[in-house]
Amino acid sequence: MAKKIYLDNAATTPIDPAVLEVMMPYLTDFFGNPSSIHSHGRKVKSAIENARKTVASVLNTSPGEIFFTSGGTEADNTALTQSVETLGVKHIISSRLEHHAVLHTLDHLEKAGKVTVSYLENDEKGVLDVDSIPSLLEQNPHSMISLMHGNNEIANLLDLQKVSEMARARGAVFHSDTVQTMGHYTFDLQQLPIDFIVGAAHKFHGPKGVGFLYINARNKILPFIHGGAQERNMRGGTENLYGIIGLARALELANSHLEEHQRHVKGLKSKMIGLLKERIPEVRFNGRSEDVENSLYTVLNVSFPEHRDNEMLLFNLDIEGVSCSGGSACSSGTNQGSHVLNALNLDGSRANVRFSFSRFTTEEEINHAVDILQKIFGAA
Ligand SMILES: Cc1ncc(COP(=O)(O)O)c(C=O)c1O
Structure with missing residues (x-):
């Protein structure tokens, strides 16, 4: 059988064996409940707090601002609902290109009559009209901005520093869905005046079902999952202990070799762009993904020319052993097409x-x- 080629790392990444290694003892020997006061409990509680310190140190912020969650979706939902319910936000500026973790939460808040939402215009490359933000903020007091850092489908990047400064200068809250960029770019939260960012471990070679929410200490929030006193009373429920251990190690590993990883992956992306242009006539690239230096370097969104088997393209690639995606992986299977590409x-x-x-x-x-793609598109 042909070797499988996995080119769907924006959907999820394989776990790094070095991450699995540090998780294993927490699935076997160190099984205590972190809330227990005996030694089994204390041992794992301190492991969680060390993991929090690791995450905080990678982001150059304090551990008290890191809340572990079940992943990116929970973190995004929480940032938006906390902003509305505890910070008094009445208006949200966002875009049609966000992940459903944000878009569906916005719909929900709007339908409940809690907020109004303004969506920024975008051009055919998905570039947002961020220059309209200042006037939107001036017209709408009690606003927040929710814009993703790196688009999971078309790889467009947002200038976080610029938008953060626009928000701060006008007293607005700023949340960025950083799921795709966490572990792939450096974040220095001492330099970046932002209110909420998020991470999901499985996007940077950690385990699935665990993530975190950074909440800037200037925002006083209320519990978002009611129950026990975990996560400093904010998120009840026994912690995903081994997940948290894995997340911290994965982030540490990603960050400690960041430049080397960036160079390697950018090299692959440039190579693929070059080969596709050479060998597939009329190939194009969606969004800004062709611009390797100024786009999310892990993602390339390719537009292939009209062909009789286009409807079957992902299926045919899968048969040939290539796993990739026709849109956001979280929506694949629903067959509604991608809201971003639409x-x-x-x-x-x-x-x-x-x-x-x-x-x-x-x-x-x-x-x-690329050989397989050439074979598919070479056949009349
Ligand atoms: C940009 C973005 N935001 C949020 C999510 C949701 O993350 P999770 O599946 O970990 O909840 C994803 C996952 O694909 C994503 O790409």
Whole structure:
């Protein structure tokens, strides 16, 4: 059987064996409940607090601002609902290109009559009209901004510093969905005046079902899951102990070799762009993903020319052993198309495929994937 090629790292990444290694003892020997006051409990409680310190130190912030969650979705939901319910936000500025973790929460808050939402305009490359933010903020007191840092489908990046400063200068709250960029870029929260950012461990070679929410200490929040006193009374429920241990190690590993990973993955992305342009006539790239230096370097969204088998493209790639995605992985299977690509008004006769890479992707895999694509598109 042909070797499988995994090019869907924006959906999830394989766990790093070095991460699994530090998790294992917490699935076996160290099984105590972190809330127990005996030694079994104290041992694992201190492991959680060390993990929190690790995350805080990578982000150059304090551990008291890090809350572990079940992943990116919970963290995004919490940032938005806490802003409305405890910080008095009445108006939210966002975009049509956000992940459903944000868009569906906005719909819910709007339908409940709690907020109004303004969506920024975008062009056909998905570039947002961020310059309209200052006037929107001036017209709407008690606003927040919720804009993602790196788009999971088309790889567009937001200038976080610029938008943070716009928000701070006008007293607005700023949340950024950083799920795709956490572990892939450096964050220095002493320099970045932002209120909420998020992480999901499985996007940076950690385990699934665990993430975190950074809440800037200037925001006084209320419990968001009611129950026990975990997460400093804010999120009740026995902690995902081994997940938290894995998350911290994965973030530490990602961060400690960041430049090397960036160089490797950018090299692969440039290589794939070059080969596709050479070998597939009329190939194009969606969003800003072709601009390797100024886009999320782990994602390449390719627009393939009209072909009789385009409807079957992902299926045919899968048969050939190449796993990739036709849109956001979280929505694949619903068959409604991608809301992000729809917002770009793309030519419907072309096929759009997202290839996404990780530090474990090899040049050989890229070459092989392009050979398969050439075979598919070479056949009349
Ligand atoms: C940009 C973005 N935000 C949020 C999420 C949700 O993260 P999780 O599945 O860990 O809840 C994802 C996952 O694909 C994502 O890509």
